[in-house]
Amino acid sequence: xxxxxxxxxxxxxxxxxxxxxxxxxxxxxxxxxxxxxxxxxxxxxxxxxxxxxxxxxxxxxxxxxxxxxxxxxxxxxxxxxxxxxxxxxxxxxxxxxxxxxxxxxxxxxxxxxxxxxxxxxxxxxxxxxxxxxxxxxxxxxxxxxxxxxxxxxxxxxxxxxxxxxxxxxxxxxxxxxxxxxxxxxxxxxxxxxxxxxxxxxxxxxxxxxxxxxxxxxxxxxxxxxxxxxxxxxxxxxxxxxxxxxxxxxxxxxxxxxxxxxxxxxxxxxxxxxxxxxxxxxxxxxxxxxxxxxxxxxxxxxxxxxxxxxxxxxxxxxxxxxxxxxxxxxxxxxxxxxxxxxxxxxxx
Numbered sequence: 001x002x003x004x005x006x007x008x009x010x011x012x013x014x015x016x017x018x019x020x021x022x023x024x025x026x027x028x029x030x031x032x033x034x035x036x037x038x039x040x041x042x043x044x045x046x047x048x049x050x051x052x053x054x055x056x057x058x059x060x061x062x063x064x065x066x067x068x069x070x071x072x073x074x075x076x077x078x079x080x081x082x083x084x085x086x087x088x089x090x091x092x093x094x095x096x097x098x099x100x101x102x103x104x105x106x107x108x109x110x111x112x113x114x115x116x117x118x119x120x121x122x123x124x125x126x127x128x129x130x131x132x133x134x135x136x137x138x139x140x141x142x143x144x145x146x147x148x149x150x151x152x153x154x155x156x157x158x159x160x161x162x163x164x165x166x167x168x169x170x171x172x173x174x175x176x177x178x179x180x181x182x183x184x185x186x187x188x189x190x191x192x193x194x195x196x197x198x199x200x201x202x203x204x205x206x207x208x209x210x211x212x213x214x215x216x217x218x219x220x221x222x223x224x225x226x227x228x229x230x231x232x233x234x235x236x237x238x239x240x241x242x243x244x245x246x247x248x249x250x251x252x253x254x255x256x257x258x259x260x261x262x263x264x265x266x267x268x269x270x271x272x273x274x275x276x277x278x279x280x281x282x283x284x285x286x287x288x289x290x291x292x293x294x295x296x297x298x299x300x301x302x303x304x305x306x307x308x309x310x311x312x313x314x315x316x317x318x319x320x321x322x323x324x325x326x327x328x329x330x331x332x333x334x335x336x337x338x339x340x341x342x343x344x345x346x347x
Contacts, residue, residue, distance in 0.1 A: 026160040030172045033157055037173055040155060045180070047150045048134045052083065052185045055106040059085040060131070062093070063110030064118045066167040067174060071110050074178035081186035090118040094125065103130040108178070111135075112154065112170035114142025123147045136177050138170070152177055210306045215339070216323050216332030217252055224330060227257040227265050227290040234289050235273065254320035256330045257293050263328045266293035269320065299324045302331055309334045 052059055059078055063071040071087050078085035088097060088107075101107075107126055111119050114137035123144070126133055135148035138157065145151045154177070160168040225234040234255055257266040268289055276284055276292060284292055299322045300309045309321055313336055323332035 022162075026168070029158070029160050030169050033169045033173055034176050037154055037177065041152075041180075044150055044152050045177075048152055048181060049184050049188060051106050051132055051134060051150060052078075052108075052181065053188050055083075055104065055132075057084075057102045057104035057106070059083055059108060060088045060101060060105050061085060061108045061110070061178075062088045062090050062119065062122070063174075064090050064116045066171050067110040067112065067116070070171050070175045070178070071108075073175060074108070074110075074182065077179060077182045078185070081182050082189060082191045083182070083185060090116070090122045093122055098125060098129070101126070101129045101131055105129075106132045106134060108134045108136070108181075109144055109148065110137075110174050110178075111142075111144050112138045112157065112167065112174065114139055114144035116144075119144060136174050212300060212302060212304055212306050212309055212323055212332070212334060215306060216334050217338070218332045221252065222330070222333055223252055223255045225255050225257055225289065227259055227293065228288050230286050231268075231273070231276070231289045231292065232285045234268070252320060252333055252335055254322075254333065254335075255289075256322050256333065257289060258330065264297075264299065264322055264324055264330045266290065266295045267297040267320065267322060268293040297322060300334065301326075306334075306339075310339060313339065 059075070061071040061075040061078075062068070068087075068089065075085040075087045086100070088100065109119060109123075114135070120143045123133070127147070133148040133150075135144045135151045136154065137144045137148075137151065138154050139145055140151045140153050145153065154170070154173045157169045157173060158164055159166060159170060225237070229237075234257075253270040255268045256264060257268060259265050266289075272292065272294070276282075298312050298316055298318060300312060302323055302325050309323075313319070313321055313334070319336040321334040322330050323334060325331050
């Protein structure tokens, strides 16, 4: 039998290597452009942040073509971070959409060239409306750069790719600066994680931003026992708890063990009981459960975000996670089945 390796499977064809190299070069080119813009960012950025921070109306983002598509995303980012924002199409604006503008609004205008016809025709109308204009553009000497109250300049950018024609590096730069504005404004305004959660109630992101008290099992839903009780007594008493009439009983697969002061000392699961019986250690059923419980189990604080609990469940491959208060007393339990039930359908 031949021992010669199959080179066809071990060597990437030259054509694929060239494509991979080109893809990497494009990413590096855009990354270098962002790094240069970051180094040159100046007081205009701070002035823009201040204008948006003190805006009592809405942030109106506008741009044409690819910059307009980026503008939609920037407006959505601001909105998700607590700033009232919407997108205004420059061409539609002169056909009635200018009616959404108020004098206390701030306009964020996007154009790499600063000479986009539809946008430049809009500028005098914005001036008549009395709104402040922030520009993100390549040159402060462009029409947009001169007309804006605050101009964040990107500098001369070469579009990515061998032709250097399609808006790529420039739109990446506009998006990045827009993200920076949105995030810094939210930080200045003290936008909290809890506020973010209110704006993102759905999907897997909404799940992670929920609080532990929203999902944990508590009160009669818990199985709590003294660590000095026998295994048999624990399972015969802790399993008989019933909730209020009409309440659905969600039986947890774990018993939380506590000491005389009520502090968490361990956990014992249905799986632990099964292993005890499978190993023919029936005599242990009449011994203190403290001898076979898992001591110092993983726990999560009552005030921690649910994302922390999900991370612990995933990292340590466990199904039940006790929730403790500041004194180390169990106040709830996060069960993996409850987390899974809340996942979006696509997951």
